[in-house]
Amino acid sequence: MASSRPPSPTSRTESPFGLGYFSVPFERFAREESDWAGAFTLLDTMETFFDSHIDLFQRTLQKQLQKHSDRLKLKAEEALKLRELSGDALVENMEREVKNFKLKVSTRMTVLAASWQSAKVVRTREKLSFFFGVMTLLFSALMFGTDPQWIHVAYTVLGLYLLPLRAYTYKKRAWHYFLFDLCYYVTILNFIFLWVFPSSPTLFIACYCLSHGSLASAVITWRNSLVFHDSDKVTSLFVHIYAPFTFTTIRHFYPDAETRFPALREVPHLNPGKALLLSGVIYVIWQTLYWKFVLIDRRAKIRSGQRTTSFSFLLNDKRGVIGRSLSSVPEAYRELAFMAGQLVYAILTELPAVFLLYKSPFWSGVFLIAIFAVSVWNGGGFYIEVFGRKFEREMEALRKELAEASARSSGQSSPAGMDTPRTKSTDDLSDGVSPLMISTPLPMDSQDSFSSLDTTEAKKDQ
Known part of the structure; x- marks a missing residue:
């Protein structure tokens, strides 16, 4: 330009x-x-x-x-830089991050578990269980007296609440193989009859006989206890006693039961042979499934002790009649002997229902009261004996603590160069310490919730 x-x-x-x-x-x-x-x-x-x-x-x-x-x-x-961390360095870095994440999750779970097992939470949980158990008993009695047609509804609602809770707790404790036992199998069949096939006489006969046979007698065999604060014991008692209670109500006390359950029209009377045969077939089906899917397919876990079944539990219970009897049988035939014994036991326990209970409302009521009385007696024994032993141990620990404190105080107060006066022995102290023990509060663990009892005692009474 x-x-x-x-x-x-x-x-x-x-x-x-x-x-x-x-x-x-x-x-x-x-x-x-x-x-x-x-x-x-x-x-x-x-x-x-x-x-x-x-x-x-x-x-x-x-x-x-x-x-x-x-x-x-x-x-x-x-x-x-990230590329430079390839190979072992990158793997090591990733493993370190995963470990840190697992540590954080584990710490969080530990805190939550500690909170769940804290004294306050446990006491609240047991209070709720106690309230739930007492109110269930009260409402069941009221429904039976005023509206018995609601008993099977209450049975279903309680089952939908308690059984999933039982499955969760047993899975967490690695006891979930107990859920394959006959009582849960019969409970499912009962629900199928009540809501799916109420017109099936075959299913009705099998459910009635098994509920009044194996399930009801398990209150005695497994020592079910009416312990309201323990939801696990309440669930066990519900499974074994509410089924015969429901079918007794349907058979004898349900108004116009044939309309709601048409199967009753075809079974005005029980044929003993047919009833035992039908219930026996249902039992054999369950036993075959149990033998295949539990005793065979899960044999390695059971033998290693990772899982527990009713068979292994009864076999290891050397104080029980079943455990001593099975121990005398050669190991190769113990399972067969156990299954055959269960079949005989199931048939024997169904005899009262077949020959007496089905045609008599009076004896059906006596039967239910007797079974329930056994659970109440077991529950009273749990409260008195287990709590009594717990209280005795706390008192003994308190006596020892007081004796040691008295010995230390006597040794410190004696003048130098003089003989220390003889301190009271533990027995002497226990004779004269009653007023002090009455006025002294118990340790916190004795004031804590009922779940602080011996796990061995609780398991034995379960």
Whole structure:
């Protein structure tokens, strides 16, 4: 362009104004005196204006490009560092992160478990269980006296609440193989009859006989206890006693039962042979499934002690009649002997229902009261004996603590160089410490919830 060409030296000397006051374009205008000079001067001014703005825009763009470049370079460096951690270093880093995560989860679970097992939570849980058990008993009695047609509904609702809770707690304790026992199998059959096939006489006969046979007698065999504060014992008692209670109500006390359960029209009387045969077939089906899926497919876990079944529990119970009897049988035939014994036991316990209970409301009521009385007696024994032994241990520990404290205080108070007077023995102290023990509060663990009892005693009475 013309404005970018430098002026000649002669023009600099001939200019009257000099370069210190005017720009080069203005010198050219004064020298040439042309009409086009104004236009060139405007063009030069516009070029200078746009050149400055373009330069500013370029610098701004360069800064942004530099920032973006720095950002990309940083990401590249991070990617390079990550690539450098490949192989064993990367695996080690990942393992460390996984371990840290597992540690955090384990710590959190430990805190939650400690909170769940804290004294306050346990006491609240047991109070709720006690309230639930007492109110269930009260409402069951009221429904039986006023609206017996609701008994099977209450049976279903309680089962839908208690049985999933039992499955969860047993799974957590690795006792879930007990859920394959006959009582849960019969409970499921009862629900199927009540809500799916109420017109099936075959299913009704099997459910009635098994509920009054194996389930009801298990209150005696397994020492079910009416212990309201223990939800596990309440669930066991519900499974074994509410089924015969429900079917007794349907058979003898349900108003117009044939309308709701049409199967009763076809079974006005029980044929003993047919009833025992049908219930026996249902039992054999369960026993076959149990033998295949538990005793065969899970044999390794059971033998290793990872899982416990009713068979292994009774076999290891050397104080019980069943455990002593099975111990005398060769190991290769113990399972067969146990299953055959269970079949005989099931048939024998169904005889009262087949020959007496089905046709007599009076003896059905006596039977239920007798079974319930056994559970109440077991519950009373649990409260008296277990709590009594617990209280005795606390008292003995308190006597020893008081005796040691008395001995220490006597030794510290005796003057130097003199014989220490004889301290009272533990027996002597126990004879004269009754007022002190009465006024002294028990340790916190004795004031704690009922779940602090011996686990062995609780398991034995379960």
